[in-house]
Every structure is written in structure tokens, then in C-alpha cells.
Amino acid sequence: MTEQEKEELLEIIHDQIESTKVEVKELIELTKPISLDNSIGRLSRMDAINNKTINESALREKKKILQKLERAKERSKEGKLGTCLKCGExxxxxxxxxxxxxxxxxxxxNRP
Ligand SMILES: [Zn+2]
Structure with missing residues (x-):
């Protein structure tokens, strides 16, 4: 990887961290407890519960990616970014x- 590519990659990582943070924030908002009052009907409450489950798994996924991105940033500081952790290539x-x-x-x- 050339220096220029490295810089480009760091920029991508930075952008992805920022956009993932926004998505996490939105998903946290969407996974707040559903109110049990009668202002929403029974059916839409069921919808809300379904959506909440989907959003909760999306949130878990996004948080994982965010962690990986943060780790990638750390690795770049150590000069290890872009090197396969398994074979060193x-x-x-x-x-x-x-x-x-x-x-x-x-x-x-692709190997287990
Ligand atoms: Zn490898």
C-alpha cells in the first residue's frame, strides 16, 4: 500500500466511523421502549414491536462495525493496517x- 493509498484509506475509515455513529444514534432512538398507552392501535403496536426487533439487530451489527473501524484506526497508528492478521500478506x-x-x-x- 502506498502512502497515498494509506491516507485515502484513513479518510474512508474516518468517514465510516462518523456515518456509523449517526446510524447508531438513530437506531438507539428507534429501539427505545414502546409505549403501552392506547394512542397507537394494537396492530401498529405489533408492527412497532417487529420493527424494534429488526432495529435492535441492526444496532448490534452497527456497533460491531464501529468497534472494528476503531480498531482499524488503532492498527493504522501501529502501521499494521492492511496486513492480514492470519498470513501476514x-x-x-x-x-x-x-x-x-x-x-x-x-x-x-474464505478459510474457516
Ligand atoms: Zn491472509
């Missing part, structure tokens, strides 16, 4: 651009 820049938080090359990711 350099991870292709194209893959890192899509998943900057990935810690494995394609070969190792």
Missing part, C-alpha cells in the same frame, strides 16, 4: 476500500 487495496476494517485477506477470510 498485504490485503489488496480494493478490498480495503470496501471493508477498511477487514483484518484478513480474501484467501484467509
Amino acid at each position: 498485504e490485503i489488496p487495496f480494493g478490498r480495503l476500500k470496501i471493508m477498511p476494517y477487514t483484518t484478513r485477506c480474501v484467501k484467509c477470510a
Whole structure:
């Protein structure tokens, strides 16, 4: 990875951290306890409960990604960003651009 690519990647990580934080905030808002008053009907309350479950799993997923992104930022400080944690090979820049938080090359990711 060239210095320029590294900078580009750090920018991507930064952007993704910011946008993921916004999404997490929104999802926290959406997963607040559902009020049991009668202002919403029984059916829409069931809808609300269903949506809440979906949003809760989305929230868990986003929080995980956020953690991975934060860790990627740490790794970049240690100069380890873009290196496969399993085989030590350099991870292709194209893959890192899509998943900057990935810690494995394609070969190792596909291996159990
Ligand atoms: Zn590997």
C-alpha cells in the first residue's frame, strides 16, 4: 500500500466511523421502549414491536462495525493496517476500500 493509498484509506475509515455513529444514534432512538398507552392501535403496536426487533439487530451489527473501524484506526497508528492478521500478506487495496476494517485477506477470510 502506498502512502497515498494509506491516507485515502484513513479518510474512508474516518468517514465510516462518523456515518456509523449517526446510524447508531438513530437506531438507539428507534429501539427505545414502546409505549403501552392506547394512542397507537394494537396492530401498529405489533408492527412497532417487529420493527424494534429488526432495529435492535441492526444496532448490534452497527456497533460491531464501529468497534472494528476503531480498531482499524488503532492498527493504522501501529502501521499494521492492511496486513492480514492470519498470513501476514498485504490485503489488496480494493478490498480495503470496501471493508477498511477487514483484518484478513480474501484467501484467509474464505478459510474457516
Ligand atoms: Zn491472509
